[in-house]
Amino acid sequence: MELPTLPTQICALVPFDHAKADVILRSADGVEFRVFRLFLSLASPFFETLFDLPQAPDGASDQEMKDGLAVIAVPEDSKTLDMFLRFCYPSTLAEDPxxxxxxxxxxxxxxxxxxxxxxxxxxxxxxxxxxxxxxxxxxxxxxxxxxxxxxxxxxxxxxxxxxxxxxxxxxxxxxxxTASDLLALLTYHKKCIISVQNLMKNLKWMTDHYRTTNGCSWLFSNSSYNGNYCRCGQGTDKSFFPWGSAPVIWWTTYMQEVCELLQDSPSGNTVRTAADRTIQKIRSSTNCVVCPGRVKEGMTEFSKLLALKVEEAVALIELEMDF
Ligand SMILES: [Zn+2]
Known part of the structure; x- marks a missing residue:
């Protein structure tokens, strides 16, 4: 009768080829890892228990042996086992994968x-x-x-x-x-969009923060700056008149843009990224002698405030998923 051909045994790479190792782990794809029981026992209670099992005297068990060492077959493949064992070994011998x-x-x-x-x-x-x-x-x-x-x-x-x-x-x-997981994620995202939309409809958080128009004079073209006046012009979209009077036009444009972006990506990051774009655009504008000098300070504070409010609105929404 012909014996079945055994798969070729491949020895693992350093440090799992040590001559003084005291046990062999064989991966599902036939790679043999010569390892030290002590390292694995210290890293994992599972191995400690496994190695503590009484060893039958030689020849009295069907334990596979090689070079005098017990061979333990594990179901993991060699790539997984290699990564896994590197975690178990002291870091001086093997870098974390x-x-x-x-x-x-x-x-x-x-x-x-x-x-x-x-x-x-x-x-x-x-x-x-x-x-x-x-x-x-x-x-x-x-x-x-x-x-x-x-x-x-x-x-x-x-x-x-x-x-x-x-x-x-x-x-x-x-x-x-699963499809249910994806649906839960999309539902969470949609609820966050709705929560943030309410924030853009009512600017009370803004008037509460700055108190009066003097608290954010950079927003109004009728406020002078080093004796000069803004020449940018005023916005006409009344949804973004926080105190009932018209703010500078580029801020209205920013608010319209960010409002639309938040309807897809309701995150503080969306607010900050759009603010950075506005700051860059206005700083390099040549029409106005006032705004390029004060846009950065004004918009940095404002976008920080709005980003915080967006994060607060989103924090109220829960991802509905069982764990
Ligand atoms: Zn201006």
Missing amino acids: SLDNLTEVLSVLAAAKKYSLDLIERKVCQALANPKVLETAPLRSFAIARNARLKHETITAARYNLRQPLIPALFAEINLI
Whole structure:
């Protein structure tokens, strides 16, 4: 009778090829990792229990042995196992694997949960909470965090995603979430839009903050600045007359623009980005001798105030999702 051909055994790379290692872990794709029980036991109670099981005397068990070491087969593939083991080893021997690639996060997280390795879960959460990741790929972070049932990270990613348009473009991780998850995200986004719209309809927060028109004289062309008067002209859209009188026209234009943008991306970031554009435009304008000199100070304070109010309006809305 012919014996089945055994898969070729490949030895893992440094530091998982150590000659003095005391146990071998074999990945699903046949890569052998020679590791030290002590490091794994210290990192994970799962391994501590596994290695504490009484060892049967040689020949008295069906434990697979190689070079005098027990071989333990694990269901993870070699890529996941490599990343996972690097977390377990002291950092002087193995650098922590990079979690930049979000698509690799889930396999490590699943292994971390299974082997009770809290450190990995904390590091994964850290990677997902990285502002750079959240700013550039909030929807991908949302899908990964939701799939892994990480509540805090899912909510944070949904909040960052408000910077994006309501209807998302197709993204790689969309299959990690269910249609119900996506519906919950869209509903949250829509409710935030409505909450922020109310803010733009009633400017009481603005008159409360500045108290009188003197509190924001940069907004009115009839206020002098170093003996000069603004020549920009006045806005005519009465929805943006905070005290009943006409403000400078470029501020009205800013408010109309930001109002429209907030109907898709209800976030403080939307307010600040649009304000930066207005500041740049007015500073380089040559029509007026007054506004280029005072637009930055005035609009920085104003956009900070409006961004704060937007964030407060959005904070009232809950992402309705069970964890
Ligand atoms: Zn002006």
